[in-house]
Amino acid sequence: MTTQAETRIKTAGSKKSLQTARETWLFIKDDYINGHTGKAQGKPIAWSCAAMDKELFHCMGILPFFPEQYAALCATQRRGGSRDESVEKEAVRFARVAEQEDYASYICGYQRVSTGWVIHGLRTGEWQDAPIGGMPLPDMIVTTSCVCDVRVKWFEDMAQRLNVPYFCLDRPERIFEGITQASAREHEVDYYVSQVEDFLRFAEEVTGAKYDPARLNECLDWSYKTNDARQEILELRKAVPSPMGCADGFGTMYPGMYQLGTKRCYDFYVKLRDEVRERVKQGIGQIEDEWFRLLWYGLPTWYNMSIFNYFEKYGGVFVYEPAYNPWPWPPRRREDPVRELANRWLMLGTGVGNMVNSMLHDCQQYKILGVVLSYLITCRPIVFPSLEINHTLEKSLGIPTVTLEGDLVDERLFSEAQVYNRLDAFAEQLLQRAKKR
Template sequence: MSEKKLLRKRIEASKQLNDLMRDYFYRMDRVSKGEEEGKIAWCTSVGPAELLSAFGFQIHYPENHGAMLGSTRLAMEYIPVANAMGYSPEICSYLTSDVGSYLKGETPLSKAYPGIESVPRPDVLAYNTNQCRDVREWLEYYAKEFDVPVVGINPPHGMAEVLPGHIDDVVQQLKDLIPTLEKASGETFDIDRFRESMRLSRECSELWGDVLGLAQNVPSPWTFFDGCIHMGPAVCLRATQEPIDYYRALKEELEQRVADGVAAVEGEHLRIYWEGMPIWGKLRALSEQFSELNACVVVSTYCNSWIFSAFDETRPFESMAQAYTELFINRSEPHKQTHMERMVREYKVDGIVFHDAKTCPNNSNSRYGMPQRLEEELGIPTLVIDADLNDLRMYSEETTRTNIEAFIEQLEENK
């Protein structure tokens, strides 16, 4: 058999991305070491980052660290360490990888950024259980370890519609965080700084939405796998100016690809929706497999989770409560289905791959009949892959490869 030449197109903005992330990690490291003024907050990825930013905190995201542990596959060294101390292999493998790496006193940041010996030491921890209960357990563990305060929001779950009562509840919970944050930061709450954080975050979020939306073009200028890499600034730096500049550059580059008809996947023939978490340790392998099969993964609910359209600096508390409570992950099954149906149409999707992540039930949407309903109602084929975001013990390489290959064969038959 002849080997197929792979055309993996480098995104030029990647260099800017690498610089941005490097500066972010070194800045936090300097603050953590006391070489630079400031305080560190740890925050869940869809937590109240903009509020923390308004107090001048540098923000570390344990989930981002978890994704780094997954993509470097170091997670496989650390998960068993956390399991052995009582954290079940069934709970979030971001949590178990991160706690395991903490217990071993290691971090992938050290290899990527020489001089960084550990994740930055927190002054305060803030969570939002809009995603799951695990994030709270995770940060509460570190609160004890570092003897620092932990605050959080516990919004209502599974709503078909986000009602004013829900918003009032979350707004009050957000306001209740302020005294602890003032004490931890040594700064008084300033509504104008908060408004500015919200404005910057909204702008970042809109640009992130724009670049993701470019994948609606046929052929698509980039893939879900590219998005997983390039989403770093939208998560970690979203209440600052830097990601805004970065996404403008990325958008320009991708728009040029669209204008030139440049496809991310050479000979794009099929367009796929990836539902659920990435399989971080297999991101590259999966990207290559889809590419070889002329299939472009054009859309995901995962990458789209950092588009906070509701942010409005004129109503900072209310709009933050709205944006963080109306997230896909926090909604009812019918709402999720309607959202997916819209994405299938907008991105001209041929088939949907559901990742059923063993340790992430909240972000595995194949468990209540969604694939079957979408097949029936949209006539679109679906595939469910059993794996995990970080725990590769749950991943069967050959079974997954065969499933994807067979799925593509099925889609080709119907194309």
């Protein structure tokens, strides 16, 4: 795999349309401040990941931190907060540490960056020599089997290095062709319920905190309200002109992905929804003259979020990104909140057919003219279906796609000239199609 170790890539943050999106950083910063303060006060800290039920942490007073999110944060920062482009990004520095330890360069960038930081911390003791002072160190590491293999092996590996208790919440990997499937098989639900119950016992043992179903119900109440608000936002984003693009979408995913089940998370999305609602009411779009609408498939290039504004000079806007978004959940089930969680998650499938069908659906719903496939070399579950998506969109809807190779957080794999060259050609193609309509 070729890397561009010696060249400095011109990367930048995105230009967001929404005020609430600009405030996400404060939300994140507060979490890190609270985490470090909490750690000093003896509050339990867990390291975990997306697709884990965050309400389980919140209902037990455990403060969760997320190595994948931290790796993304490292992709945006240079050492000591420097703005000097000759200073490499922190993500690159830590990825190098991992690679020197013989972790292959084709492994997920999230893994290399966070593991690199762990190795650096263990070697030097200088954990805070990292963006935002690093994550508070964990009392336990908790992962889930869904999404990808890497997150299981990576978390197991970190737990071994840090010598902290490790738990994997195993979730049956369901494969079906539809976008969601309301009914899981009974033994799959029973199994996931047993996994959550086992986790609760584990967390009680490690942290001394007590699980209280009433408290979990409170957290789930906040989650459901949040989910409703987020779904309304997704509905509003279908409007023409586009009121909220992918820069804002990715920029505001943190509270919903990582702090679900809290009032502050709910408040954040209510504010966001109100802002988007107002823009739709007033007909305010991301740009003044919207010619064509794009969808971003996959995860973002966290080191270069300005890519989401790239098409604006051509009259193009990214209007939707399927990653990180919620889906309509089954009704609340207060008498058995753990089973409710199981039913909620097991609606989702991970098969290729499932992802292809989702894309067909989303492209029609959001009036998409072209799709950018974020062809993340190091994120295999995302990249695997990309050629199938490409064929199917072209064949079924006549929607063209363009692929961009790269990593989530390691900008050495991003070829700036090639990427922008491809995007320019793609923009011309879409513009001509838009003018013919």
